[in-house]
Amino acid sequence: MPVSTMGRKSADNFDGKKAYQAQEEEGVPFFDDGREIELLHFVYGHPSIEEIRNSPQRVLEAIDEYGRTKKYLMNVGNDKGKIVADLIAERKPQVMVELGGYVGYSCILFGDAVRQAGGRRYFSLERNPEFAAVIMSLVDLAGLSDTVKVVVGSSADSIKRLHASGILTQVDLMFLDHYKPAYTTDLKLCEHLKLVTPGAVLAADNVIKPGNPPYLEYVRSSVSSKQKQYESGETNGVETTGFGDRWKDQYKTREGEEKLSTEIKGNPNLIYESELVNSYEPTGVPDGIEITRCIGEVEVEVEMNGKRNDLRQS
Numbered sequence: 001m002p003v004s005t006m007g008r009k010s011a012d013n014f015d016g017k018k019a020y021q022a023q024e025e026e027g028v029p030f031f032d033d034g035r036e037i038e039l040l041h042f043v044y045g046h047p048s049i050e051e052i053r054n055s056p057q058r059v060l061e062a063i064d065e066y067g068r069t070k071k072y073l074m075n076v077g078n079d080k081g082k083i084v085a086d087l088i089a090e091r092k093p094q095v096m097v098e099l100g101g102y103v104g105y106s107c108i109l110f111g112d113a114v115r116q117a118g119g120r121r122y123f124s125l126e127r128n129p130e131f132a133a134v135i136m137s138l139v140d141l142a143g144l145s146d147t148v149k150v151v152v153g154s155s156a157d158s159i160k161r162l163h164a165s166g167i168l169t170q171v172d173l174m175f176l177d178h179y180k181p182a183y184t185t186d187l188k189l190c191e192h193l194k195l196v197t198p199g200a201v202l203a204a205d206n207v208i209k210p211g212n213p214p215y216l217e218y219v220r221s222s223v224s225s226k227q228k229q230y231e232s233g234e235t236n237g238v239e240t241t242g243f244g245d246r247w248k249d250q251y252k253t254r255e256g257e258e259k260l261s262t263e264i265k266g267n268p269n270l271i272y273e274s275e276l277v278n279s280y281e282p283t284g285v286p287d288g289i290e291i292t293r294c295i296g297e298v299e300v301e302v303e304m305n306g307k308r309n310d311l312r313q314s
């Protein structure tokens with residue numbers, strides 16, 4: 001199976017002048033402590049508010065200014081954001097979905113890129129209703145409400161609901177940036193619902209910081225190895241171990257114990273080509289985006305004796 005995992009440098013150096021405040025030390029909250037509402041007051045109280053209105057770029061600059069001068073924000077940021085924005089310009093998705101919207105930075109950056117590329121819809125799936133309200137407010141300020149739809153709820157529930165109602169029938173590009181162990185379960189759900197099919201592209205954030213070994217293992221696996229896992233009943237790629245408590249329990253205070261739907265086994269026959277693109281967090285800490293292209297599907301026929309036979313690659 002053609003699976004590539006080449007490392008590629010995307011940015012030579014991080015420009016320290018644009019660095020966000022450092023993320024708080026372990027044990028100190030770095031989100032959901034009122035800073036998201038403070039950001040709204042900062043943006044709407046900005047001396048340049050009239051120039052910010054209807055300008056996605058100026059809204060992003062105002063959010064960056066808050067992150068630089070006030071408090072850390074867990075946004076994808078300018079460097080990693082450019083990697084995905086370039087991918088949007090190349091792939092020209094009609095429908096793009098992001099998992100995890102926070103205060104709307106990626107949503108505004110990528111929603112604008114999708115609109116410029118002639119796309120139809122950008123869905124931002126965000127579980128925290130307060131954060132979703134912040135996204136909606138800033139998306140409206142940026143003049144992107146016609147393209148962006150913010151969906152409140154857990155990503156898995158929202159994907160199922162949007163699919164069942166016929167609102168979401170395909171995902172051309174997906175940005176994964178929510179609860180780290182849910183990257184693989186949500187991808188498998190999208191495979192199962194045939195939302196992710198050949199032609200789809202996935203961009204997964206934070207694959208270096210904090211890292212996501214189970215997800216990388218899954219998207220870098222060959223079809224034959226995924227088929228073996230599938231048949232053995234092993235839930236490859238959905239472990240919650242190996243993340244460290246800070247990331248495994250990141251949303252526990254607000255949301256309680258995470259419930260991952262590990263029973264959905266996905267479609268092992270999809271052929272992925274995956275590569276890591278190195279970049280930086282908005283604080284300057286090295287991180288990377290894993291870009292995965294679904295380049296085909298192996299058709300499988302089950303014979304009389306139950307043995308699987310691969311027919312051909314599409």
Ligand SMILES: C[S@@+](CC[C@H](N)C(=O)[O-])C[C@H]1O[C@@H](n2cnc3c(N)ncnc32)[C@H](O)[C@@H]1O
Pocket residue numbers: 074075076077098099100101102103104105106107125126127128131153154155156177178179182251
């Ligand atoms: C890192 S932030 C997203 C940052 C955003 N993509 C950006 O770059 O501007 C992660 C977000 O995912 C949300 N989240 C976590 N688990 C989720 C889930 N299962 N479903 C939907 N949203 C989730 C959190 O509430 C948080 O706002």
